[in-house]
Amino acid sequence: MRDDPLIQLIIVIAPLSLLAIGGASAIYAPLQQQTVDVYHWVSAREYLELFAIARVTPGPGSMLTTLIGWKVAGFLGALAATLALYVPCSMLCYGAAQTWRRYRGTKWHSAVENGLRPIGAGLMIAGGVMILRIEHSGWPGWVVAFAVLGVMTWRPAIHPMLLLAIGGALFVAVRAVS
Amino acid sequence: MSSPASPPTHPASLFAIYRLCFVVGLFSFGGGLSAWFHREVVQVRGWMTDDEFFSGYSLAQILPGVNSTNMSVYIGQHLRGALGATAALLGLLTGPFAIVIAVASVYHQLVGLPGFTAIMGGVAAAAVGMVFRMGMNSARSSLHHIPSLAVLIATFFAIGIMQWPLLPVLAVLVPLSIALAWPRGASPQESRPEKPGDA
Numbered sequence: 363m364r365d366d367p368l369i370q371l372i373i374v375i376a377p378l379s380l381l382a383i384g385g386a387s388a389i390y391a392p393l394q395q396q397t398v399d400v401y402h403w404v405s406a407r408e409y410l411e412l413f414a415i416a417r418v419t420p421g422p423g424s425m426l427t428t429l430i431g432w433k434v435a436g437f438l439g440a441l442a443a444t445l446a447l448y449v450p451c452s453m454l455c456y457g458a459a460q461t462w463r464r465y466r467g468t469k470w471h472s473a474v475e476n477g478l479r480p481i482g483a484g485l486m487i488a489g490g491v492m493i494l495r496i497e498h499s500g501w502p503g504w505v506v507a508f509a510v511l512g513v514m515t516w517r518p519a520i521h522p523m524l525l526l527a528i529g530g531a532l533f534v535a536v537r538a539v540s
Numbered sequence: 541m542s543s544p545a546s547p548p549t550h551p552a553s554l555f556a557i558y559r560l561c562f563v564v565g566l567f568s569f570g571g572g573l574s575a576w577f578h579r580e581v582v583q584v585r586g587w588m589t590d591d592e593f594f595s596g597y598s599l600a601q602i603l604p605g606v607n608s609t610n611m612s613v614y615i616g617q618h619l620r621g622a623l624g625a626t627a628a629l630l631g632l633l634t635g636p637f638a639i640v641i642a643v644a645s646v647y648h649q650l651v652g653l654p655g656f657t658a659i660m661g662g663v664a665a666a667a668v669g670m671v672f673r674m675g676m677n678s679a680r681s682s683l684h685h686i687p688s689l690a691v692l693i694a695t696f697f698a699i700g701i702m703q704w705p706l707l708p709v710l711a712v713l714v715p716l717s718i719a720l721a722w723p724r725g726a727s728p729q730e731s732r733p734e735k736p737g738d739a
Contacts, residue, residue: 475595484696
């Protein structure tokens with residue numbers, strides 16, 4: 363039973379779900395260790411390749427685990443890996459959200475809420491900066507990001523898809539020129 | 541197309557939640573998931589107030605797990621309880637699940653395409669702009685309160701500039717920030733009247 367690849371996937375991935383403190387980027391190092399060094403499911407090169415794929419496709423970057431499941435055991439492996447990563451932390455979040463809402467209006471709830479809010483805002487902006495850094499996109503990345511910020515402030519109704527498309531087109535243009 | 545603003549009691553069907561999350565999951569390149577959620581849930585549909593959204597955002601950030609799926613669970617739970625949370629999570633993951641496998645199957649051909657990596661870089665940069673915009677929205681309520689502003693800047697400095705590990709940073713800033721917020725008392729912007737029996 364422990365040799366079943368689906369069970370192994372769940373055993374490796376489910377604990378990471380609850381260890382991902384501060385977001386999915388916290389799991390990349392332990393996930394690599396388990397999948398490359400311990401279980402030899404993928405080579406180190408393949409791991410980086412899967413990481414890159416998960417980054418350029420829509421959705422959370424942690425869909426990397428889906429790809430590892432897919433490599434190990436095809437469609438069922440992908441399904442097992444995905445559920446193993448997202449279900450445990452979702453259940454925790456569900457319980458926390460329920461408790462959170464139950465105490466709405468109490469003094470300590472307000473203090474926690476008001477106290478967490480600037481931290482959330484700081485993390486949000488820091489997260490944006492970190493993405494630009496990981497992507498190694500240089501100054502065009504900053505220009506596009508701040509242009510989008512400006513346009514969305516000036517015209518909130520504009521559809522983000524349009525801005526994403528323009529961002530992509532600008533990068534192609536910059537690459538072509540330089 | 542969208543219904544008029546009528547906040548209370550089940551404004552959203554399970555299918556509407558699933559569909560919203562499906563679209564957000566599908567079009568969120570480069571990590572702008574929460575920014576999309578904010579736009580669609582607060583600004584376009586009015587299913588949540590800014591306060592409710594950012595309160596959940598902080599929660600989703602602090603809790604372990606994937607921030608974006610945590611956020612979808614929070615939104616779904618807020619709108620329709622357990623079923624809403626399930627619909628939101630499944631909706632968010634369906635599209636990316638299919639696409640990531642499809643792309644992995646043809647990855648080597650894609651990378652050879654001229655401009656592919658440039659397009660993806662540009663899309664990600666634009667998505668960062670969306671994240672900054674949402675950060676500004678969230679920061680607005682902190683601007684009038686010096687301790688909050690200080691915490692915001694400290695958080696950004698520690699994580700965004702210094703790249704210190706998150707856990708120790710939070711271990712210091714979270715209790716500090718809550719203590720600083722304590723004197724402000726209930727109801728942050730006098731916008732929410734006290735309603736004792738509110739369930």
